[in-house]
Amino acid sequence: MSNSLKIAMAGLRPASRSVRREALGQGVRAGAGRASSFVALRARLLASPSLAGALSFMQVTTRSWEPHELAAWLHEHVVEPGWMKAPRALREPGAATVELCELDERHREVAALTGCARRRVALALLDFVAPNPDRGFLRAALYSARVRWSVVEGRSGWIPAPRESDLLSDIVLSLFAAEILSDAELYRSHMTVCAGCGRVAFAQEPRPRGAGCPRCDGEVRWQSR
Numbered sequence: 001m002s003n004s005l006k007i008a009m010a011g012l013r014p015a016s017r018s019v020r021r022e023a024l025g026q027g028v029r030a031g032a033g034r035a036s037s038f039v040a041l042r043a044r045l046l047a048s049p050s051l052a053g054a055l056s057f058m059q060v061t062t063r064s065w066e067p068h069e070l071a072a073w074l075h076e077h078v079v080e081p082g083w084m085k086a087p088r089a090l091r092e093p094g095a096a097t098v099e100l101c102e103l104d105e106r107h108r109e110v111a112a113l114t115g116c117a118r119r120r121v122a123l124a125l126l127d128f129v130a131p132n133p134d135r136g137f138l139r140a141a142l143y144s145a146r147v148r149w150s151v152v153e154g155r156s157g158w159i160p161a162p163r164e165s166d167l168l169s170d171i172v173l174s175l176f177a178a179e180i181l182s183d184a185e186l187y188r189s190h191m192t193v194c195a196g197c198g199r200v201a202f203a204q205e206p207r208p209r210g211a212g213c214p215r216c217d218g219e220v221r222w223q224s225r
């Protein structure tokens with residue numbers, strides 16, 4: 001196992017969370033910690049192309065995606081940033097494989113493909129915010145090398161490295177994995193996921209239990225502390 005992989009796996013252990021919580025203390029200090037980590041997260045929201053791509057895939061409305069929307073997302077958030085070349089086809093379990101060259105004529109298949117991919121991504125993220133997460137998608141991204149450690153101009157971090165043969169959901173999850181591995185504590189503290197529609201959002205303070213999703217009124221889950 002490479003050193004960067006060891007460090008990434010160590011950062012995923014729940015123990016690091018309790019150590020951080022003890023260090024933060026209680027009350028005001030914890031509140032100040034949440035406020036400053038939320039500021040750090042907002043900076044990532046503005047600066048990170050992988051987070052922008054991941055959220056864009058999950059933030060669309062509950063209606064189905066049209067072919068031109070999938071093509072634009074793939075170009076803008078996956079191909080143009082250099083994460084991978086344009087694939088010949090997009091595939092997802094439970095949906096027909098769609099060749100990229102005939103995307104425009106395959107409205108129904110694109111709707112099914114993106115719907116299946118979104119549900120699988122949402123399930124992986126719901127696990128991440130669950131009380132006893134398995135975090136299988138992060139391990140899968142690491143061991144399948146769909147993320148890689150990169151050092152560019154003195155700055156290091158995880159970047160997505162999906163392959164053209166990957167499932168559409170694994171391409172999206174590679175974007176989330178690169179972000180979460182770069183600072184898992186930020187996402188443990190602030191990420192919320194709707195159990196109904198998969199909408200991903202961020203909250204500075206823990207949300208009250210029972211708060212409904214603004215998009216579908218479904219149950220919003222987050223990692224309670």
Ligand SMILES: [Zn+2]
Nearest residue numbers: 194197213216
């Ligand atoms: Zn929802």
